[in-house]
Amino acid sequence: MPHPSPRLGYALIVLVAVLFGLNGGISRVAMGAGLSPEAFTTLRITGATLVFVAYAACFRRSALVRPRGSALLLVIALGVVGVLGLQLTYNVAIDRLPLGIALLIEYLAPVLVVLWVRFVRREDVRPRMWAAVALALVGLAVVSRVWNGLAFDGLGVVMALLAAVCFATYFLLGEHQVQLDEHGVGTDDPLRVILWAFVAATVGMNLVQPIWATPALPATTGGLGRLDGISVNPWLVIAVVVVFGTVLPFFLGMLALRHLPATIVTVVAMLEPVIAVVLGWAWFRESLTPVQVVGAVAVLAGIVLAQTSRRVELTVPAPQ
Template sequence: MNTSDAADMIERVTTRNARLGYVLVITAAVLFGINGGLSRVAMGSGLSPESFTTVRVTGATLVFIAYAACFRRSALRRPKGTAMLLVIALGLVGVAALQLTYNVAIDRLPLGIALLIEYLAPVLVVLWVRFVRKEPVRGRMWLAVGLAVVGLAIVSRVWNGLTFDGLGVVMALLAAVSFATYFLLGEHNVGLDDPLRVILWAFVVATVVMNLVEPLWNMPELEGSTSMLGRLDGHSANPWLVIAVIVVLGTVVPFFLEMLALRHLPATIVTVIAMLEPVLANVLGWAWFRESLTPVQALGAVAVLAGIVLAQTSRRVETVLPQP
């Protein structure tokens, strides 16, 4: 099979099929959720969040470039004009800043809580659209905001003071802002460019930025094995193998699956289904890292998720880019 045949096959696969779209986005959410646990293992091997972010985005960029070179060479052409400005903004905020703040957050907070705070992004998007863009939104937006804020307060047990690491909470909130910015930037470029090219070059920008912040050559030397942590503490794995799995199965594959899912389902539906990720992260945190919520906190988490879904569906404009 030559490269043009492979590209044709991919186009045939992306013929609209709602059921396939659901399978793709659910699979992506599961992979992103598992990636949170593996990321902790990678950072537990001696990598700082900054070094780990550099390794992850650099590795993913190389895989994206290799894929484009084999199957879609047009994606290797650098965007121009306003498209390039979008790519730079996405690379700085939607990839580099988002990944860095997320990695710091999951290093300092329970996994599920970090994801729950990050996924406040759709609420921030709706607030921006309503008060900055002055666009109409459905009335349930206010219920969504109320549920999200009250639910987050319950999860954080604010009546006991801040029970979580302060820096971790700040980083998770910054991740939410970065995530929201990613959605908003994407809306300005509906249909203007190939999503693969936009994402590939955004990762190129992020790779350059992260290598300026924490160059690959400054990475600490990793040991031959690292603990799998939590309930798997008695087991170990090669840290480079863990990183390879994160790059391929925790970054490139779910990005690609969500790109394909957007060919089959509206972006609003894809985003709502992707809310499975913080739910899975809470389950993973309990099953793997012995992290658990009290019944009251679990109720707060449900309220946050309900608020996120209501916020996302209160909009009348859809986003088109896959989640980072």
């Protein structure tokens, strides 16, 4: 393997955060064409799976070998919860909440992870875990303006919280996956893990919302928000989401993990909710009050503290 290049690793993970951050807005446009979050999730996951399989068939056929035994069960769980569950709840959340708020809530996942490993796995964690939990909860309460009642769509908030749970599950299952080298799934070939997780997610999502039941889409759809006057082909939008919002950031995330420790990668990835807040303002005219901005900063600080409080590093790139 080439000598690690931290500079390249930083560039890659920043690009991943930008792609995932932009993907939220582009996904809204796709769903605005008449797709339900369920139908859109089926198209996105199925399309990404086809690309992953095609890539593996051309360049790394070993990734097409199906995992066996407990490794297969873990891949299925990773796909159903960490891919299908995460993307479905995320798509519902961004359809009902401001982009930045949806991402802030979803990124509570590292806080859930550190609580799980502390109280369930009994792993040793750094004392700053408690400051992380406090900052995240207080910041989220400020952003949501709980003193005025819930300021946002209730179902959207629930879906964002479920996305955080799925995201945390993805990290925990993925972390367990990479410890199973003797079963054929390991850090030397994360493509195999991602490919078969997406296969499992594709099967599960097509049981929920079959791809052949996708409604007919109009020839064009509006760009929404400040771009509402621009007409685009919805299938082109979906293709952009599949390639640039799913496959490419996954691939770049894997490359970044070859050059930087996972703890650094996950902290730099915190640019994603920041980008989502800026995108929500620039594209969809969404904004936060000054007090909510302070709350958002507190949430981000809490998440960063949580991600760096574990003494065991995570090694799985994050999906959106």
